[in-house]
Each structure stands twice: as structure tokens, then as C-alpha cells.
Amino acid sequence: MEEKEIQDEIFAYLEKMKGKKKLKEKDIYKKMMADHAELDKNTVKTALRAMINVGKVMYSYGGGASSVEIPSEEYLKEKGLI
Template identity: 50%
Template sequence: MEKEEVKKKIYELVEKSTGKKKLKSSDIQKTISAEAGISRDEVKDALRDLIDEGKLIYTYFGGSFVEIPPK
């Protein structure tokens, strides 16, 4: 699977969870790798890009989560 496609899947997952459940980085890695049949390292790599680009951010609320930055 192309990296851009993995990034899209990750973003959609985080977007879908917004307001319902905060996702940890490991939740995203487990879910996407199972869904897309790819390794966790590939998901981690795509997630890193999304964070570096500022499309997703880390937050802390008693634990570390990945979220969409506030507008």
C-alpha cells in the first residue's frame, strides 16, 4: 500500500474518533496494520509524516494521544 494511502487511512481513523474516543499512537498502529494488512512500522512511518506535517498532533490528557489540531 502506498504511504499516502496509509496516511489517509490514519487521518480518517483519527477524524472518526474525534469527540468519541481519544486514540493512542499504539491504537492507531494496531488498527491500521490489521485493517490494511501492513506492518506496524509502515503505519508508524506514515504517522510520523502526519505529525511532522502538522496534520496531526500529540496531546496529553493523563496519557499521550494523537489528535487533529484545533482550528
């Protein structure tokens, strides 16, 4: 599976869960590896890190735990990404 395909699936999963549950990195690893037996943690981690580096997703912190989420438009405008 190509890294781009993995990133698309991660993004779709984050969109689906937005507003329902804050996902931790571990939740994303488990979901992707359950759906695709050929994937390992490092492959998923590399794809997720690439998404974070370009600003497609971001880490957030709240309630004593960090999570991964899709940034809001206001945040992207503030950072000059759009």
C-alpha cells in the same frame, strides 16, 4: 499500499473517533494492521510521523497519557500553519 493512502486512512480514522475516544499511537497501529494485513508497525509509524512533522496531526497529553489527534483551527492559527 502507498504512504499517502495510509495517511489518508489514518486521518479518516482520527476524524471518525474525534470526540469519542482519544487514540494512542498503539491504537492506530493496531487498527491499520488489522484492516491491512500487508502493513507492519514500522510502515504505519513512518506514515504517522510524517503527518505529525507537517502538522496534520499532533500529540496531546492529558489524564496521564499521550494521544494523537487532529489539531483544532485555533491551534493551527496560533502556530502559523494556516
